[in-house]
Each structure stands twice: as structure tokens, then as C-alpha cells.
Amino acid sequence: MNRDVDISPYLNTGDYHKVSNQFFTYFEDKGGLLNRILQNSQMVVVVWALDGKIIWFNKHAWQITGFSKNGLDGTASINSIIPQDVAFHIKKKLRSIEDKNLQYRFGGQLVSKDGREVCIEWDNYIISDDEGREHIVSVGIDITNLKNAEERLEKANSDLAAANEELTAQQEELSAMNEELMAQEEELKYNLYELKKQKEALQRSEERYRLVVEGASDGLWDWDLVNDTVYISKEWSIMLGLGEEEICGYYEKWKKLIHPKDAKKYRRQIFEENCR
Numbered sequence: 269m270n271r272d273v274d275i276s277p278y279l280n281t282g283d284y285h286k287v288s289n290q291f292f293t294y295f296e297d298k299g300g301l302l303n304r305i306l307q308n309s310q311m312v313v314v315v316w317a318l319d320g321k322i323i324w325f326n327k328h329a330w331q332i333t334g335f336s337k338n339g340l341d342g343t344a345s346i347n348s349i350i351p352q353d354v355a356f357h358i359k360k361k362l363r364s365i366e367d368k369n370l371q372y373r374f375g376g377q378l379v380s381k382d383g384r385e386v387c388i389e390w391d392n393y394i395i396s397d398d399e400g401r402e403h404i405v406s407v408g409i410d411i412t413n414l415k416n417a418e419e420r421l422e423k424a425n426s427d428l429a430a431a432n433e434e435l436t437a438q439q440e441e442l443s444a445m446n447e448e449l450m451a452q453e454e455e456l457k458y459n460l461y462e463l464k465k466q467k468e469a470l471q472r473s474e475e476r477y478r479l480v481v482e483g484a485s486d487g488l489w490d491w492d493l494v495n496d497t498v499y500i501s502k503e504w505s506i507m508l509g510l511g512e513e514e515i516c517g518y519y520e521k522w523k524k525l526i527h528p529k530d531a532k533k534y535r536r537q538i539f540e541e542n543c544r
Contacts (some may be wrong), residue, residue: 334381334382
């Protein structure tokens with residue numbers, strides 16, 4: 269740094285205003301590549317003293333913070349831009365580093381003049397002028413959009429994880445239902461198998477019964493007293509002279525076949541008591 273720019277790390281308020289102007293004058297007088305780089309950079313560049321007073325900051329910093337070159341005076345503190353705890357941490361960390369050529373990176377909030385908070389990733393390092401006086405240079409990149417994108421991505425991942433958990437729970441529920449259906453299917457197969465066995469046994473039994481009946485030449489009938497319908501066997505139909513089929517209105521036909529001496533007794537015991 270040019271020896272004509274006298275910057276002391278410990279100056280009173282009036283002197284800081286003078287020193288700040290010296291910085292501005294120094295960079296503007298240069299009018300060269302360094303000034304153009306710093307002023308047109310899309311990074312926030314802030315130079316501040318060890319006691320927290322702002323010495324200089326570039327055009328991009330003016331735009332983000334809401335401060336201006338003309339508004340910079342001896343009252344401007346780094347805490348107007350960088351929160352006090354963050355600035356303190358940066359200064360403490362830099363002073364603990366023996367190699368002054370090393371930079372310290374730290375993410376934090378930048379506070380604008382209107383109270384708006386901007387996420388900044390700071391690269392901080394110490395520079396010394398020709399007299400050996402130290403100042404801190406903080407170069408920041410606005411990562412607000414990146415942070416917002418990360419938050420949205422985190423929320424999306426969280427929602428995706430929740431949806432995945434719900435899907436897993438549904439899959440487990442479907443798996444349990446499938447196992448239950450398989451068990452029911454096995455039970456149904458077993459029941460069908462048992463019914464088939466019972467049906468086959470019944471058919472065999474009916475066949476044996478049919479053979480017995482046919483062999484014995486007995487007359488058999490099945491009378492539904494409620495509906496007054498009857499099914500008679502072949503032998504019984506021959507005996508009665510009726511067709512081998514289901515007969516409706518059997519009551520009247522049966523009365524005609526009963527012996528007159530037994531009619532009253534059977535009518536009372538069978539027909540009147542069961543069919544009425």
C-alpha cells in the first residue's frame with residue numbers, strides 16, 4: 269500500500285472519517301485495473317480495522333447493504349454489516365492463525381441497512397500496509413439463493429422420505445393383506461376339498477341307499493306337509509297308480525286312498541295337525 273495513505277488501527281472518530289476518505293481516494297486515484305476489479309466485482313469486499321471500524325467497501329457491498337460511499341463516516345462499524353458475534357469470531361480466528369497468508373472461510377448473515385438478512389460466505393484474511401499495520405479484508409459471496417435452494421431441496425427430501433415411509437407402510441400393509449388372502453385361499457381350497465369329499469361320500473351313500481331300496485321293493489315317499497307336495501318312488505307309484513314324479517295337492521289324493529275306517533284317525537293325526 270502507498271505510504272501516503274496513513275491508516276492507524278486505533279484512531280478517533282474524526283480520524284476514521286479522514287482515513288476512509290484516504291482509502292476511497294487511493295483506489296479512485298489508481299483508476300486502473302485493481303480499482304475496476306474491486307468495484308465491478310460481484311463479490312462483497314469490506315476492509316475493516318481490528319477495532320471494528322469500516323475502512324472501505326466496494327460498489328457491490330453498497331448495493332447489498334444499502335449503505336453508500338457518501339454515507340460512510342467514522343461511526344460505521346463492521347457490526348452494521350456483519351453481526352457482532354460473527355465479526356468477533358472472524359477476528360479471533362484470524363488473530364490465532366500464525367501464518368497471515370492463510371484465509372479463514374466462514375458462513376454467516378449480512379445485515380442490510382433496511383434490516384434484510386443476506387446469506388454470505390466470507391473469505392477473511394489479514395493484510396498489512398507498508399508500516400506493518402493490520403486490517404481485515406472480508407470477501408463475501410451471496411449464497412442466499414443457494415441456501416434457499418438447499419432449504420427447498422431439504423424440504424423436498426424430507427417430503428420424499430415421508431412419502432417413502434408412507435409407501436413402505438402401505439407396502440407392508442399390502443403384504444400383510446396378501447398373506448391373509450393367501451391363508452384364506454388355502455382355507456377355501458381345504459373347505460372345497462372337504463365339501464368334495466362329503467359330496468362324494470353322500471353320492472356313494474345315496475347310491476347304496478338306492479340299491480337297497482330297489483332291492484327291497486319298498487314303496488317310499490317324501491312328503492312336504494307345509495307345501496303339500498310329495499315325491500314318490502317307482503315302487504310306491506306302481507302301488508298307488510300314480511306317476512313317478514313330484515306331485516302337488518297330494519293331500520286330496522291321499523285322502524281318497526285311505527280306508528274309510530282309518531280316514532278320520534289319520535286325517536286328525538297327520539293332515540289336520542301337520543298341514544293346517
